[in-house]
Amino acid sequence: MPETTPRGLTGLAFGGDYNPEQWPENVWPEDVRLMREAGVTMVSVGIFSWALLEPTPGTYDFGWLDRVLDLLHENGIRADLGTPTVAPPAWFYRDHPDALPVTADGVRHAFGSRGAICHSSTDYRAAAANITTRLATRYAGHPALALWHVHNEYGVPVSACYCESCAGYFRRWLARTYGTVEAVNEAWGTNFWGQRYTDFDQINPPRTTPTVGNPAQALDYRRFADATMRENFVAERDILHRLTPGVPVTTNFMTALSQCDSVDYWAWGREVDLVTNDHYLITDGRRTHVNLAMAADLTRSVAGGAPWLLLEHSTSGVNWQPRNPAKAPGQMARNSLAHVARGSEGAMFFQWRQSRRGAEKFHSAMLPHAGTDSRVWRETVELGSSVASLSAVKGTRTRADAAVLWDWHSWWAQTLDWRPSQDHDPRERADAFYEALYDRHLTVDFAHPEADLSAYPLVVVPALYLMTGAAGRNLTSYVENGGTLVVSYFSGIVDEHDAVHEGPCPGALRDVLGLTVEEFSPLLAGERVRITGPDGSELSGDVWTEFVVPRGAETVWTYADGLTAGHPAVTRHRLGEGSAWYVSTRLTGQGLDALIGWATDDARIAPRADLPHDVEVVRRSGESGTFLFVINHSATDAKVPVEAHGTELLTGERAAGRLAVPAGAVRVVRLDG
Structure with missing residues (x-):
């Protein structure tokens, strides 16, 4: 069985996406010094680095990544190493323009963003396998390597392509799925509106039509697009398993976000060694902590109840919504520890150092533009200490009602x-x-x-x-x-x-x-x-x-x-x-x-009227004990009943009978016995 926890990580994961290629090399030592100050235990690296690793076709430059990984290892920081296949280089698209996806209207996307991939492209598949093989071969024995991170957020922003290559793949997928064209006709109800087929070659993707198309065909095309992306993930995963046995492989999900509703995560959860998730607050006036809890519960469920890992969230505001408010003081810790309460084995962020250039320069980070003399930095350091104090939670499971x-x-x-x-x-x-x-x-x-x-x-x-x-x-x-x-x-x-x-x-x-x-x-x-x-x-x-x-x-x-x-x-x-x-x-x-x-x-579920509104109480338990997480999302101090004595892990205080939880605070009690 493949490993399911990051190699060499003894406590909970704390850190974020680290993009040293965005900064001069003389900044890197400062980065790792500050990572140690913040209590960082793992960072994700190399996710968007294909153009640097393979600057021209068949020529490679791994020297800068060697130095980054060595520096991380020297400072006791583990690496979640990305395969950079979400963003092929400009030269790749120049040589293989057919690898750019086509919309249902027949418009081919242009290079210049991320995730612009036709997953049926044989050229893309070959190039992705090549760069993955070279990374795995080079870093198989590197002591910093803890986890492989394949691609990035499959399905965002493009999951389905409607080009001729995809048409051919779709026909073959239908033949494997249904066996005969008659079975397709039956499944799709093609006698309606005279859509009947007599040969697979007559079937195309559900491109734009004058009025509504066949809904069963459109549904199957979503299944096909999801299966094709997953096929590419499995190809990279199998290369990594073969060349780096013992190192778990993941890709970051976005389970509860509507932006990634093109992915069947029940199927994907069976293919990764460790389920990981990215979660960002949707600030549309609703209670954001409820959606957060929902995302965490859904991710844990995709993991079959096993521990999982929050691989990305934000320290404060994001940059891609119509309005991007900052998080309130203390909210970052509540968000992070709510994920841990519901099964995450840590709290990771996008990203470590806030970018000066590019599309996400206004997205918050662990180390913000304001530097270390800032609220976000101070809360980051405090959270790192809190996460470290919860190491005994590792490996326990969340109980559901x-x-x-x-x-x-x-x-x-x-x-x-x-x-x-x-x-x-x-x-x-x-x-x-x-x-x-x-x-x-x-x-x-x-x-x-x-x-x-x-x-x-x-x-x-x-x-x-x-x-x-x-x-x-x-x-x-x-x-x-x-x-x-x-x-x-x-x-x-x-x-x-x-x-x-x-x-x-x-x-x-x-x-x-x-x-x-x-x-x-x-x-x-x-x-x-x-x-x-x-x-x-x-x-x-x-x-x-x-x-x-x-x-x-x-x-x-x-x-x-x-x-x-x-x-x-x-x-x-x-x-x-x-x-x-x-x-x-x-x-x-x-x-x-x-x-x-x-x-x-x-259902004979006892009412819990003694618990205050917007105060969530969640349990994790396992061989290391039972842990009661109490998260006060309200603006009022709360007192929560505790049925057994225990030690509060964030303050060291003893808890018995009733637990005082200040407004906006988190308490984690390790119950005695």
């Missing part, structure tokens, strides 16, 4: 054209349900719809339009065996080919939910509906309603107005030893909290 189903293929299908309402956003529903669970202080695992769910008393399905028959049967079995299921509207509608399940909706879920849906009735912009309970209480929904017909389910709440007045809005189906809840409108705020409250009662 509930599961949320998540499937990238369903997101791909849901976002295709011509759906019942453009206002229904499945990702918004996932965020909203996660936030409702978070506010009840429940730690969440994410799970594939066909995964074993028996460990969870509660499973939530926020919006999974695409669901296989196997997934439906899995959820039925889960409920029959005592689980509690919560399903939101427009879930279980189509199969893996975007074909509506035979019979009434929601096809894959109608048995477990004990109901059918005769018709969807999305609401117009701004419309709301009232729903009432048996005691006369009232909630409100928007965006969506349905004509629900119970087929064994009991009606809990009823539509009071609108086209669906008198029909069930929220139902509960007792099946076997468990129960399945269904909500057919968009609930928010109080309504969504009430729904989750009813479901947690069914």
Whole structure:
């Protein structure tokens, strides 16, 4: 089995992307001196260095990288060494212009950014294999080498190319996947609009058409594009495994960011030795710490519950959003340690020294333009000390209370054209349900719809339009065996080919939910509906309603107005030893909290009303003990109950009974016993 932790790293990782090539060599000794002052244990190097390592075709200059790695090793700093295949040199594109990707409109991208790659290009694949082989051969025995970092953020900014080379690869992928063109016709429903094929050579990528194209074809092309990128990763990984056995290989994911929704991370998580993730706060007015927790939980889940590593986040503001505010004092530490609480084996940043030139010169860094006499630097040094004090956490695992189903293929299908309402956003529903669970202080695992769910008393399905028959049967079995299921509207509608399940909706879920849906009735912009309970209480929904017909389910709440007045809005189906809840409108705020409250009662999950709002409490446990992370995101001092005595690792104080956590602070208690 390949190693899964960075070689030679005894504690948690702390550091960031280091780009010494952006600076004169006389700056490098100062860099490593300050790294030691900050407590840096590992840096990522060489990610964008192909043009320096191979300045002209077949000529190589590794001298500068030799000196960088030697300097890091002399100062006790480990290296996460990148293969620079995300940014081929200008000379490569001059010689191989067909390696630049083409849009669905037929426009070829130009050189001058990053990630501009046609992943079907044989020239790119050969060049990437060559530079990877040369790096691995040269640095296989280097004592600083801890981890291989292949490429960078696959799928950003381009995942799919629509060129002729990709057309040929796509046809071959279809032949391997389906065997015959008749099977493709069946899967894609090509009798509709006369799109039937008689030969694979007639099939092209889903390029721009006069009106909407075949949705099943578009869905398969997203699968093909993802598989092609992953094929290139595996090729580099296998070279590194062969030439540097014992050194783990990763590539940095972006699990919860919509900018990287083109990647099926369930599949990718099985290919890396160590799951790593990049996470940046989306500052759009929402509670950023909730999205952070969601990203960390999702990354841990992609890792199968095993420890993972936060490979990039920011010390303060980023530079690519419409508005890029700085982080508040103490927020960097809260962000970093929240990731650690939810399974990360450290906290890494982009980047070490803030750039003076290029597109990211206003992106914050560990060592900012303001230098060491700055708030960011002082907080960086303080955080380095905190991370070092948590070394005993390494190797422990985070405990979850509930599961949320998540499937990238369903997101791909849901976002295709011509759906019942453009206002229904499945990702918004996932965020909203996660936030409702978070506010009840429940730690969440994410799970594939066909995964074993028996460990969870509660499973939530926020919006999974695409669901296989196997997934439906899995959820039925889960409920029959005592689980509690919560399903939101427009879930279980189509199969893996975007074909509506035979019979009434929601096809894959109608048995477990004990109901059918005769018709969807999305609401117009701004419309709301009232729903009432048996005691006369009232909630409100928007965006969506349905004509629900119970087929064994009991009606809990009823539509009071609108086209669906008198029909069930929220139902509960007792099946076997468990129960399945269904909500057919968009609930928010109080309504969504009430729904989750009813479901947690069914699941016998004890309420945690003694925990303050915006104070998260997460546990990690393993052979080295049990660790209670308490993170106060609020502006008010908090007191949190602690059921056992322990030692607080950041202050050294003893904790018993109740733990005082100042506003904006983090406390980590190692429980006795």
